[in-house]
Amino acid sequence: MTGTIPDGAPGAQPAPSDAAEGLERYAPLVDDVDAFLAACERPLPRVAWANPLRGDPEVTARRILARCPEATPVPWWPHAYRLPDGVMPGNWLEFMLGLIHVQEEATLWPAALVGAAPGDRVLDLCAAPGNKTALIAAQMGDRGLLVANEKNRGRLSQLRFNLERLGVTCAAVSNVDGRRLPAGAPRDFDHALVDAPCSCEGTTRKLRRRAAPADGQGGEDTAPAEVREARTPTRPTRPRRSAETTPGFRKAIQAIQIGLLRKAIARVRPGGTVIYATCTYAPEENERVLHAIDPAVAAIEPLTAPPGAPLAPGVRSWGGVEFRSDVVHAARFWPHHHDTGGFFVARLRVL
Amino acid sequence: MRVSESFELHPGADALLAWIGEHFGVPLAVFAGHRVWRKIPSATLWIAAAGVEPVAGLPYEVVGIRLQRNDASFGQVSNAFVRRFLNGATRHVLDLDGDALERFLVGDPGALEPAPRNGYYVVRAAGEALGRGRVHDGVLHSELPKEERRSARAAAAG
CATH class of the missing domain: 2.30.130.10 (PUA domain)
Known part of the structure; x- marks a missing residue:
């Protein structure tokens, strides 16, 4: 274990009550429940990063700062800047031209962990809307093969829009259920990212009221979802219990998550890496999924925390289930630690 | 070579890129490390990094970025292509x-x-x-x- 991840994971945790409402069920995992819940009520800052595939990122970074002098650099991603609330970079010419991209800070981290290099072959199994895909392409210098797969056909347009706007040429977009990749296919990837579908509890800060049409002329805003999001002011929304946080949903989504992770591991060469990430806090969708992987097939590696961004280690047990010991190497972003969304990430080394 | 059932390497790629290079005054080196694919049956052309190739069990919807809407040997290049490859244009x-x-x-x-x-x-x-x-x-x-x-x-x- 390195960096700022505290030593030792929490011990055995009490089983969460089925009746537990919303985010309070994570009280046993959080160091400061009030701070956690308060952070979930605040708008989520966004990050703009200079796209190195489209011009000199130093020049683009200066353009970001010229647009928004209050922007502050993200210390652990080159030419990325945290924007103050109310800034709408989706209206900037730089966004339209693909010189910049906008996303949430914590979601930079999984792409950073992939560690792709030019010429690598990378599988992004759940790619839409393409934020992390674009970051991986930037790491690759747009050379090699980046398969950007998305099962949900309705989200393909967002993915294609982003990759094309950012000038990514090393990506090939596919539209299959990642769990249905053929068995026995060659282990022909160096890395894989499984940014799995989940209950999305960590995104409560992103929920927004739709703004009035941006052209001020009325009518439906037909912009792609990514553009609408980038130019929409944020409004915090109280976390609420929904169908996506019921035990039944968690059980069903867990099966999908395990299937995706197993398939990704099966397609990566020995020695390659697989990043598993979700935007939920739920151990059922995180550590429990990692626990389903045979330790003889893939090991969970320690992570080095990004400078200034404290991470919390994976938990050893939840709901009466004790997980494989190396789940403590996984990490959570809690929103009150670094003013981000909630996020979970683990890096597995294929054996 | 085909990328899945939907794409094939465009046989007229060299001629097309030569025309684009001449027309817009950019050196062919700008396109180095890329290949042009034709989607079947729409005949739209796509330009992708040379590393893009078929993968078992993953039929592609899109490779790289769109070059133009048809496979003519000269034509109307896409906005995405213009931004990615023609920043240094010296003609037109x-x-x-x-x-x-x-x-x-x-x-x-x-x-x-x-x-x-x-x-x-x-x-x-x-x-x-x-x-x-x-x-x-x-x-x-x-x-x-x-x-x-x-x-x-x-x-x-x-």
Whole structure:
């Protein structure tokens, strides 16, 4: 274990009550429940990063700062800047031209962990809307093969829009259920990212009221979802219990998550890496999924925390289930630690 | 070689890239490390990094970025292609600023003095390729996607 991840994971945790409402069920995992819940009520800052595939990122970074002098650099991603609330970079010419991209800070981290290099072959199994895909392409210098797969056909347009706007040429977009990749296919990837579908509890800060049409002329805003999001002011929304946080949903989504992770591991060469990430806090969708992987097939590696961004280690047990010991190497972003969304990430080394 | 059932390497790629290089005045080295694929049956052309190749069990919807809507040996290159590859154009390029730039971005036609010859142009501002423009009878017509024109109008409105 390195960096700022505290030593030792929490011990055995009490089983969460089925009746537990919303985010309070994570009280046993959080160091400061009030701070956690308060952070979930605040708008989520966004990050703009200079796209190195489209011009000199130093020049683009200066353009970001010229647009928004209050922007502050993200210390652990080159030419990325945290924007103050109310800034709408989706209206900037730089966004339209693909010189910049906008996303949430914590979601930079999984792409950073992939560690792709030019010429690598990378599988992004759940790619839409393409934020992390674009970051991986930037790491690759747009050379090699980046398969950007998305099962949900309705989200393909967002993915294609982003990759094309950012000038990514090393990506090939596919539209299959990642769990249905053929068995026995060659282990022909160096890395894989499984940014799995989940209950999305960590995104409560992103929920927004739709703004009035941006052209001020009325009518439906037909912009792609990514553009609408980038130019929409944020409004915090109280976390609420929904169908996506019921035990039944968690059980069903867990099966999908395990299937995706197993398939990704099966397609990566020995020695390659697989990043598993979700935007939920739920151990059922995180550590429990990692626990389903045979330790003889893939090991969970320690992570080095990004400078200034404290991470919390994976938990050893939840709901009466004790997980494989190396789940403590996984990490959570809690929103009150670094003013981000909630996020979970683990890096597995294929054996 | 085919990428899945949907794409094949475009047999006319060399000729097309040579035409584009000549027409817009960019060296062919700009396209080095890329290959041109033709989608079947639509015949749209796509340009992708040389590392893009077939993968078992993953039929592709898209490879790289769209080059043009048909497989003609000369033609109407996409805005994405213009931005990615034609920033350094030296021919058939219009450098705009001020009102002319504003009109182009929001999609309003604008007369240019002196009037360029009819045809397709790379439109640039501050050294950055914005996209494709079409000149007809001395008037520049923006060929930016409708949504981008809306965004530009929204941004101009503050």
